[in-house]
Amino acid sequence: MLDLRKPAGYFFVLLGLILTATGLAFDFRAPLLDRNLNLEFGIFSLVFGGIFLWLARRA
Amino acid sequence: MSLHFVDYLVLVLYFGFVLGIGWFLRKHVRTSSEFLTSAHSLPLWITSLAFLAANMGALEMIGMCGSGAKYGMLTSHFYWVGAIPAMLFVGVFMMPFYYGSKARSVPEYLKLRFDEKTRGFNAITFAVMTIFSSGISMYALGILLQAIFGWSFTFSVLMSAGIVLAYTYLGGLSSAIYNEVLQFFLIVAGFAPLAILSVQKAGGWQGIEARLSPQMTQAWRHLANPADNPMGVEVFGLIMGLGFVLSFGYWCTNYLVIQRAMAARTMTDARNTPIVGAFPKMLIPFVVIVPGVAAAALSQLGAGYSIPLKNGGPDYDKVLFSLMEQFYPSGMLGVGLTALVASFMSGMAGNVTAFNTVWTYDIYQSYIRKNAPDSHYLWMGRMATIFGTAMSIGAAYLATQFNNMMDFLQLIFGFVNAPLFATFLLGMFWKRATGNGAFSGLVAGTAAAALTYSLTLAEGKGGWLGVLHEFPSSMAQNFWVAINAWTVCFFVTIVVSLFGKPRPEEELVGLVYGVTKHEAEPAVWYKRPAVLALVAAILCLGLNLIFY
Numbered sequence: 001m002l003d004l005r006k007p008a009g010y011f012f013v014l015l016g017l018i019l020t021a022t023g024l025a026f027d028f029r030a031p032l033l034d035r036n037l038n039l040e041f042g043i044f045s046l047v048f049g050g051i052f053l054w055l056a057r058r059a
Numbered sequence: 060m061s062l063h064f065v066d067y068l069v070l071v072l073y074f075g076f077v078l079g080i081g082w083f084l085r086k087h088v089r090t091s092s093e094f095l096t097s098a099h100s101l102p103l104w105i106t107s108l109a110f111l112a113a114n115m116g117a118l119e120m121i122g123m124c125g126s127g128a129k130y131g132m133l134t135s136h137f138y139w140v141g142a143i144p145a146m147l148f149v150g151v152f153m154m155p156f157y158y159g160s161k162a163r164s165v166p167e168y169l170k171l172r173f174d175e176k177t178r179g180f181n182a183i184t185f186a187v188m189t190i191f192s193s194g195i196s197m198y199a200l201g202i203l204l205q206a207i208f209g210w211s212f213t214f215s216v217l218m219s220a221g222i223v224l225a226y227t228y229l230g231g232l233s234s235a236i237y238n239e240v241l242q243f244f245l246i247v248a249g250f251a252p253l254a255i256l257s258v259q260k261a262g263g264w265q266g267i268e269a270r271l272s273p274q275m276t277q278a279w280r281h282l283a284n285p286a287d288n289p290m291g292v293e294v295f296g297l298i299m300g301l302g303f304v305l306s307f308g309y310w311c312t313n314y315l316v317i318q319r320a321m322a323a324r325t326m327t328d329a330r331n332t333p334i335v336g337a338f339p340k341m342l343i344p345f346v347v348i349v350p351g352v353a354a355a356a357l358s359q360l361g362a363g364y365s366i367p368l369k370n371g372g373p374d375y376d377k378v379l380f381s382l383m384e385q386f387y388p389s390g391m392l393g394v395g396l397t398a399l400v401a402s403f404m405s406g407m408a409g410n411v412t413a414f415n416t417v418w419t420y421d422i423y424q425s426y427i428r429k430n431a432p433d434s435h436y437l438w439m440g441r442m443a444t445i446f447g448t449a450m451s452i453g454a455a456y457l458a459t460q461f462n463n464m465m466d467f468l469q470l471i472f473g474f475v476n477a478p479l480f481a482t483f484l485l486g487m488f489w490k491r492a493t494g495n496g497a498f499s500g501l502v503a504g505t506a507a508a509a510l511t512y513s514l515t516l517a518e519g520k521g522g523w524l525g526v527l528h529e530f531p532s533s534m535a536q537n538f539w540v541a542i543n544a545w546t547v548c549f550f551v552t553i554v555v556s557l558f559g560k561p562r563p564e565e566e567l568v569g570l571v572y573g574v575t576k577h578e579a580e581p582a583v584w585y586k587r588p589a590v591l592a593l594v595a596a597i598l599c600l601g602l603n604l605i606f607y
Contacts, residue, residue: 002083011076019390022065028388038390
């Protein structure tokens with residue numbers, strides 16, 4: 001059976017890449033937001049996905 | 060609200076992954092059992108997260124956030140009084156009989172324990188309910204996406220339903236469950252930043268407490284009298300109606316969630332599925348309810364946020380979207396929107412996979428075509444996935460034409476659901492209960508629910524036959540309808556059973572407590588269901604005390 005940690009890991013890594021790149025390239029803001037949320041969430045998503053891939057590789 | 064290219068990119072990435080998971084898993088589907096019940100093959104962490112996600116539909120997410128803004132932390136009772144105790148109970152006490160009886164579904168357990176008519180009643184009402192539930196949810200999502208993003212109703216409905224159909228058709232229950240886990244992570248990731256940002260903006264929890272009345276931030280202190288709290292409920296109605304009858308009725312008997320636990324590899328894993336799931340479940344209020352409470356505080360703050368309005372009154376269903384609009388920039392907005400679509404899909408896939416199993420095993424194989432080869436039931440399971448989805452879409456369109464009829468149907472389903480927990484409780488823990496007792500209890504309980512509703516009034520609802528009592532809120536009325544239905548079902552089942560002849564004990568082995576031998580417990584303490592449940596119960600009690 002498919003190890004779910006792999007697709008979940010790849011998904012969050014790719015999501016992280018998209019948002020990190022968006023955060024670095026553009027300064028998108030929202031009315032009540034005073035920080036670069038895309039960059040912060042992008043890095044979080046990269047780490048989260050990376051942990052999944054690391055766990056899958058370890059298994 | 061306008062979307063940027065990057066928002067669509069996130070949505071497309073998500074669609075690609077859910078379809079990809081279905082495509083990869085298609086090779087593992089060779090029998091009806093693999094397609095419909097995953098053939099007891101999935102690991103615990105996956106079944107427990109799927110157990111949660113199947114219940115985290117879009118309507119629940121939007122509704123809980125709106126309730127947070129309307130009722131404050133009282134909404135947490137749906138989790139800390141409602142869901143958690145029931146999840147722990149089903150894991151410790153009931154799962155041994157669901158899993159150990161070798162039944163393939165909840166209605167099939169009723170057939171083994173009681174008789175054919177009790178199973179038929181449960182299977183048919185459940186199948187109809189799942190179709191309409193997913194239809195109503197699809198309708199609500201279509202309307203919301205149309206209003207907020209300008210997508211057409213037809214596009215929203217067909218796109219979402221089409222993707223769910225594709226991955227459930229390809230990979231069956233395993234594919235639905237795998238995707239539910241991915242959806243669970245995405246839902247939490249998409250909504251959690253909103254909770255952090257909105258609470259920060261409102262000045263932290265202390266800031267929220269300073270701006271709202273204590274009734275909004277304290278969960279227990281204002282429950283002595285219905286007039287003292289915004290929900291209009293009192294402590295007995297809340298604990299008995301929500302905490303006992305409605306929550307136990309849902310979490311302990313609804314095949315949609317039980318099916319996820321029954322897909323586990325071993326009895327211990329099946330029992331631990333809802334218990335392990337209870338740990339993340341008790342934190343969900345921080346992700347979905349707290350942003351709503353923060354929204355109520357922000358609207359008092361004068362920082363540029365106000366609760367959306369509709370016809371001059373607050374429109375609580377739009378609170379979640381309005382928060383996303385205010386806090387999420389393009390990019391993150393795509394994640395939030397995708398999380399919402401994911402929550403819709405996890406709820407719908409839950410309904411579709413429960414429907415196709417109950418249809419194939421409990422209706423088609425039982426009443427239409429018995430003794431066919433397994434390949435035929437596999438085919439029928441796939442067909443049921445297609446026509447179940449098609450009927451859900453039909454129900455969604457029906458809802459656009461007859462909105463009141465959908466409210467009425469939901470009401471009727473509430474009547475049918477309310478007494479069910481009494482039937483299961485007596486079936487599993489009282490060997491004297493008979494099939495005739497169970498069936499007449501269910502019918503009498505359903506009638507009692509309808510009668511209570513017909514003789515009481517709340518917010519202009521009910522009172523069809525006269526008004527003997529007026530409730531301060533619909534919520535209180537729902538709780539008392541459920542309490543009466545449960546009580547009548549419980550006692551009618553007992554009385555009718557005492558007049559009938561009980562089944563011999565040897566026929567009840569594996570089905571009833573007291574005549575079934577206990578399975579050996581795992582050697583390590585932290586894998587034992589009772590120990591884990593105790594830890595979860597203590598943590599849940601702690602949360603109740605913190606927000607007392």
